[in-house]
Amino acid sequence: MSERWARIVLSTYRWVGAMVFPAVGAYVAFRASKGKEERGRQGERYGVASVARPAGPLVWVHAASVGETSAVTPLVETIVDMGINVVLTTGTVTSAKMVQERLGDRVIHQYVPLDLKPAVDRFLSHWQPDLAVICESEIWPMTILELGLRRVPQVLVNGRLSDKSFAAWQKRPSIAEALFENLAHVVAQSDIDGERFRALGARPVTVSGNLKVDTAIPPVVESELEALQRQIGKRKTWAAISTHQGEEDVVAQVHHMLKVRHRDLLTIIVPRHPDRAPAIAEDIEKLGMKVALRSRGDVIAPDTDIYLGDTIGEMGLYLRLTEIAFVGRSLMAQGGQNPLEPAMLKTAILSGRNVQNFRDSYQRLIKNGAAKLIRDKDMLAGAVNYLFNNPAERQVMIDAGTKTVEDMRGSLDLTMTALEPFIQPLVLKARLNAREGGWK
Template identity: 75%
Template sequence: MSERWARRLLSGYRLAGSVAFPVMGAYVAWRSSRGKEDHARRRERYGRASQPRPDGPLIWVHAASVGETIAVVPLVESILGYGINIVLTTGTVTSAQVADERLGARIIHQYVPLDMKPAVSRFLDHWQPDLAIIAESEIWPMTILELGRRRVPQVLVNGRLSDRSFKNWKKRPFIAEALFENLAHVVAQSDVDGQRFVALGARPVSVSGNLKVDTAPPPVDEKVLNALQRQIGKRKTWAAISTHDGEEAVAAEVHTMLHKRHPGLLTIIVPRHPDRAAALAEEFTALGLSVARRSAGDKVTAETDILLGDTIGEMGLYLRLTEIAFVGRSLTSEGGQNPLEPAMLETAVLAGRNVQNFRETYQRLIDRGGAKLVRDRDMLAGAVNFLLVNEVARHDMMAAGVVTVDEMRGALAKTLRALEPYIQPLVVKSRLKGPGGR
């Protein structure tokens, strides 16, 4: 495929989006009916702003979902310290809640416009950003092309390319280059990610590490934590967090295998998608297990086998209830989930072998002794049993995780250094124009 064909394909993508745009209302309405869109603010998805643009320089920061939103909070707070306005976009209802909880009225939050020219153009016409900072692994062609056409500098931070994404982009190198040439800078999470972006045509590329390492541990309501700790008492616990389809069943089977050896054992299961909780509760009950659903306010009694963590924004609570955590999307699904939060909170980390998306983080934890990978259900049961029995080994893993996280810190400072050439002119511009100036 030549460069000419690549540009024709991207032009076709632009045209297809414009043609499809009028019928996207039904799609957004369907997502809204399933709780995946904020019904009251659905117009923002078409690029229609719900707030006025403030005077002065403005930076657009985009974080797709909860993980990316949490990761960019310290970065956003640092930029706010320069006195520059920020409009933060996210793509999910839960990430919007996280933005409100952690940043509040200090930023303007909007839902990200659909990656179609009418929506993106309307969004950019209103907000007129001086700089775009994108914090996610997905690439949205129309957004990148429109920002490039308007000569708005765009920087990809915390950049990551999974094995699958890199393989797909390598099949379309001219398209990748036609998009990535619009990026003023890519700040990658790891050396491997950096090399991949360079191979696809991005210039310049620097490596910062993972921004999430520089975030604070997930918060917790101390009153809720104390109440649950009193209910659990001295029972032994372990958790399976961020689980995907099939992994909850594995966790329930592990509980069944271990509860005779460890009377009173409580298993905490936190599915990645809480909307599956009702079906999971029925599945566990059919196995003869007693389930307490957090969303229903069920109390943990002496008979409770499984605490089902089917709420959003309470990972800090669940992780503080245990010292052992299996991190999902790694046994029955591929890619893995980020193990940094359990490591931060002094938790011995277990995971399946399919952790490609966080390969470097897991490798560092494993090398330090803070994590262990398991092959299957039986190996997971053996690992949980070993850690429940061996307090010294468990505490060694917990301590190693904290040390590893401390060693990995510094991504925020490196990212700010990469952004300095783009932010400092805006600081000067803001000071020259003074209050109320554009």
């Protein structure tokens, strides 16, 4: 595809988006009816701001969902500590709750506008960002093009391109180059990601490692933890976290297999999408197992088989209840989920083999002996049983995970170094404005 043709395609995308804009109200309303949009704030999806723009320099940071929000939080805190305003956008209700819990009123939270010209125009006209920082793999053509037209520097941080995304962009190299040339800098997670961004035309590209390693250890409310620990007592536990459809059934079957040898077993399941919890509980109960739901405040009774962690922002609680964690989206689904939180919280890590989206992290953990890959439910049951029966080996894996995380730290500093040419002028501007008593 030629450069001229790529620009025609992107121009068509721009104006088609403008034409369909009036019809998207029904789509947003439907999402709101399903709890996927926050009622009363749907206007933000059309670029309508819910608060005034503060005076002084402002950085727009975008993080799509919970994982990206967690990763970018220390970066946002660092920018705010430098005296610069931040408007942080996310795309999900759960990530919005996380922003409120972790950052409060230190930042302005807005839902990201739809990638349609009228919404993006309205958003940018109101906020007038001096810099846009995008986290991970959020490549929105209209947003990138409109920022480019306004000459707003755009930096992609913690950049990642999955095998699937890279293959798709390779089929459209001219479009990729027309978009990526608007990026002032790409800070990639790994050498492989860096090579992929360069191949698609991004310049300059540096590698920082994974920002998620530099996040704080997931918090916990100590009173809640102690209450659950009392309910569990001395029972053996293992957790299956970030599970996707089909994996909960596998985990339940593994529980049944293990209970023959470990009569006091408690299995903790934390689905990636908590709204699926009622259906998950119903399916497991049909197998004759007793399920307790965290969201209902159910007590973990002596005969509870499965504790269903169907709440947001409590991974720090669930992982502190065990020393063995299976990380989902790796058996029945593709790509895997982040294994770094389990490593931070001192668990031996098990996973299926489909972990392409977190390849670098898994390679490091496996090399150091902190994680093991399994291929099916029988192998999963065998691995959990082995770790129950061999506490010394379990501790070796836990210690290896802790060391791996420590060795991987430093991404935040490297990312801030890449951002320095864009941030420092804003720091000086903020100081001058503070002395002069206004925004210029």
